Amino acid sequence: MNKVFMSGNHAFAEAAIRAGCRSYFGYPITPQNELGEYMAEHLPKSGGVFVQSESETAAINMVIGAAAAGARVMTSSSSPGISLKQEGISFLAGFQLPAVIVNVMRGGPGLGNIAPAQGDYFQATRGGGHGDYRTPVFAPGSVQEVADLTRVAFDVADRYRTPVMILGDGMLGQMKEPVEFPDMLVDLPEKEWALRGRGEGASRYMASLILDVMEMERHNWELVRKYQAITKNETLYEGYMLDDAKIVAIAYGTTARIARAAIKRVRKEGVPAGLLRPITLWPFPKEPLQELARRIEDFVVFEMSTGQMVEDVLLSLEGRGRVAFHGRPGGVVPTPVEFSRILYREYQRQVKSEK
Amino acid sequence: MKLLNKWPSYYKKDVVTHYCPGCGHGIVHRIVAELLEEMDLGKRAVCVNPAGCAVLAYKYFDIDMIESAHGRGTAIATGVKRVKPELFVFTYQGDGDLSAIGTAETIHSANRGEHITVIFINNAVYGMTGGQMAPTTLLGQRTTTTLGGRNPKFDGYPLHITDMIAPLPGVIYAERTAINGPAGIQRTKKAIQAAFQVQVDGLGYSIVEVLSACPTNWKMTPEESFKWITEVMAKEYVPGVLTDKRGGPA
Numbered sequence: 001m002n003k004v005f006m007s008g009n010h011a012f013a014e015a016a017i018r019a020g021c022r023s024y025f026g027y028p029i030t031p032q033n034e035l036g037e038y039m040a041e042h043l044p045k046s047g048g049v050f051v052q053s054e055s056e057t058a059a060i061n062m063v064i065g066a067a068a069a070g071a072r073v074m075t076s077s078s079s080p081g082i083s084l085k086q087e088g089i090s091f092l093a094g095f096q097l098p099a100v101i102v103n104v105m106r107g108g109p110g111l112g113n114i115a116p117a118q119g120d121y122f123q124a125t126r127g128g129g130h131g132d133y134r135t136p137v138f139a140p141g142s143v144q145e146v147a148d149l150t151r152v153a154f155d156v157a158d159r160y161r162t163p164v165m166i167l168g169d170g171m172l173g174q175m176k177e178p179v180e181f182p183d184m185l186v187d188l189p190e191k192e193w194a195l196r197g198r199g200e201g202a203s204r205y206m207a208s209l210i211l212d213v214m215e216m217e218r219h220n221w222e223l224v225r226k227y228q229a230i231t232k233n234e235t236l237y238e239g240y241m242l243d244d245a246k247i248v249a250i251a252y253g254t255t256a257r258i259a260r261a262a263i264k265r266v267r268k269e270g271v272p273a274g275l276l277r278p279i280t281l282w283p284f285p286k287e288p289l290q291e292l293a294r295r296i297e298d299f300v301v302f303e304m305s306t307g308q309m310v311e312d313v314l315l316s317l318e319g320r321g322r323v324a325f326h327g328r329p330g331g332v333v334p335t336p337v338e339f340s341r342i343l344y345r346e347y348q349r350q351v352k353s354e355k
Numbered sequence: 356m357k358l359l360n361k362w363p364s365y366y367k368k369d370v371v372t373h374y375c376p377g378c379g380h381g382i383v384h385r386i387v388a389e390l391l392e393e394m395d396l397g398k399r400a401v402c403v404n405p406a407g408c409a410v411l412a413y414k415y416f417d418i419d420m421i422e423s424a425h426g427r428g429t430a431i432a433t434g435v436k437r438v439k440p441e442l443f444v445f446t447y448q449g450d451g452d453l454s455a456i457g458t459a460e461t462i463h464s465a466n467r468g469e470h471i472t473v474i475f476i477n478n479a480v481y482g483m484t485g486g487q488m489a490p491t492t493l494l495g496q497r498t499t500t501t502l503g504g505r506n507p508k509f510d511g512y513p514l515h516i517t518d519m520i521a522p523l524p525g526v527i528y529a530e531r532t533a534i535n536g537p538a539g540i541q542r543t544k545k546a547i548q549a550a551f552q553v554q555v556d557g558l559g560y561s562i563v564e565v566l567s568a569c570p571t572n573w574k575m576t577p578e579e580s581f582k583w584i585t586e587v588m589a590k591e592y593v594p595g596v597l598t599d600k601r602g603g604p605a
């Protein structure tokens with residue numbers, strides 16, 4: 001397929017359809033409305049199901065039903081709506097059902113605003129709903145990556161039978177870029193475990209209620225083993241100009257793009273800066289970061305929040321290195337100039353302390 | 356020799372019921388299991404069971420089942436039915452589940468005319484959590500959260516949710532019955548059969564509300580409970596066909 005010029009929101013939808021997703025349930029909320037609208041236009045044409053639900057709560061429960069029946073299924077929303085979906089995401093985790101949930105984040109808390117933000121990192125990476133579970137979280141940084149990671153998200157969801165979240169923001173959702181999509185998937189394998197009526201075989205049931213505490217504990221540890229396998233096999237990150245770096249920015253999604261531009265700027269001023277960009281936020285690329293910390297002392301975490309991913313950075317570094325944080329919450333999109341000032345300042349501090 | 360009674364084939368054997376003596380749930384379970392067999396639906400059936408005393412219904416029904424979060428049954432059923440229209444999909448829900456926390460899902464699945472069937476067990480209390488007030492609790496009825504009896508000044512009025520959704524064009528069949536004796540049980544079976552048939556015929560949404568005893572939380576004997584259904588509950592929630600659009604729009 002040739003490159004097309006498309007917004008992130010449309011790319012989420014097109015990539016889902018190409019990943020074999022034929023069912024979408026959602027409720028409108030800015031800045032991700034174009035995703036649902038694209039599904040409403042294109043899914044029925046390909047024999048798929050689009051339902052505009054009465055709420056995000058209803059949507060995620062329709063997702064549960066479709067997933068239980070074996071379908072590849074997606075829902076999407078933005079921050080306040082994702083909060084409403086959390087109960088259902090917890091049930092998906094408990095039932096061990098695959099589904100893809102897109103969060104195009106906006107400023108908060110509360111209704112907040114409709115500008116790009118990264119304030120839902122904790123909610124996404126800590127298994128936002130109740131109970132002891134995690135959800136794999138992918139954080140695309142470009143429209144091309146929206147297309148690529150949406151495919152990966154469906155595969156990971158099916159492979160491990162888990163809900164998967166894709167965490168974007170209003171910038172990524174609205175921005176148009178050239179994008180090339182993977183080929184249309186056809187003939188997905190049947191899911192042995194799905195509900196389809198017992199037929200001549202044994203009946204199946206899906207329950208998250210496990211009253212026997214020993215059974216519940218066994219179930220919890222079974223989930224943990226799955227999360228360990230995901231951590232081992234599915235962790236993704238990208239390094240940029242790390243080889244000779246003496247100071248490393250850590251940022252994801254939109255913020256990483258800005259950081260990349262800032263690094264280009266400061267390198268012209270002789271600051272040897274690099275970037276570590278987590279592509280999965282959970283599992284967090286802990287080992288690559290620890291590896292970097294063997295030779296690099298200085299890290300600067302950039303986020304469009306008051307500081308959430310920085311906690312994972314600190315946890316990963318286990319006391320090593322020096323971590324600075326620069327955040328712009330509330331829907332403010334920082335500029336490369338702003339980031340380059342921070343990188344410059346932090347590097348000067350390093351040089352001074354070495355003297 | 357005439358066979359008068361047999362174990363329904365979609366009802367599991369060798370399980371001990373967790374329902375209290377005289378509870379309406381067990382009777383309605385039996386009716387549903389019999390109909391799944393008589394109407395030859397069990398093999399392609401998916402039941403969505405609720406949070407409520409029937410959360411353990413999968414212990415009894417020998418068909419494919421999925422539990423729902425409290426109140427979300429008809430949304431889950433919507434998801435199943437939309438992606439697998441060939442399945443026979445029904446929810447089984449209590450009055451707290453369907454008419455309190457799940458009100459939005461109830462109204463909108465009905466309004467979309469989803470091709471699902473809803474079995475609605477109205478026992479005028481929250482059975483599972485120990486007998487608190489439900490939206491369906493009668494005026495003056497004592498519960499653990501209406502100690503002096505339900506007072507409309509503070510607690511609102513009994514909610515007639517089935518009557519509320521019956522006029523919707525998408526609701527093809529709605530009936531209210533009472534499990535208060537052999538005649539009521541027979542009528543309930545006929546009603547659920549009619550509701551199931553609506554889905555089989557591809558007509559749309561159907562619901563049967565069953566007035567059902569909760570002797571434990573009503574603090575009555577099973578016998579007194581049946582009497583209370585007839586003399587008190589059925590006066591507020593009058594049994595009968597609430598809508599029948601099988602022949603076309605009403």
Ligand SMILES: Cc1ncc(C[n+]2csc(CCOP(=O)(O)OP(=O)(O)O)c2C)c(N)n1
Nearest residue numbers: 406407408425449450451452480481482483
């Ligand atoms: C979100 C949520 N809130 C509360 C509960 C606790 N809870 C479980 S069942 C129930 C009420 C059940 O009453 P009803 O639906 O009438 O069913 P019954 O037990 O009477 O058959 C409640 C409040 C829950 N499981 N989930």
Ligand code: SF4
Nearest residue numbers: 374375378408482569
């Ligand atoms: S508490 Fe009430 S509804 Fe629940 S099993 Fe006992 S009698 Fe039935």
Ligand SMILES: [Mg+2]
Nearest residue numbers: 449450480482
């Ligand atoms: Mg009840």
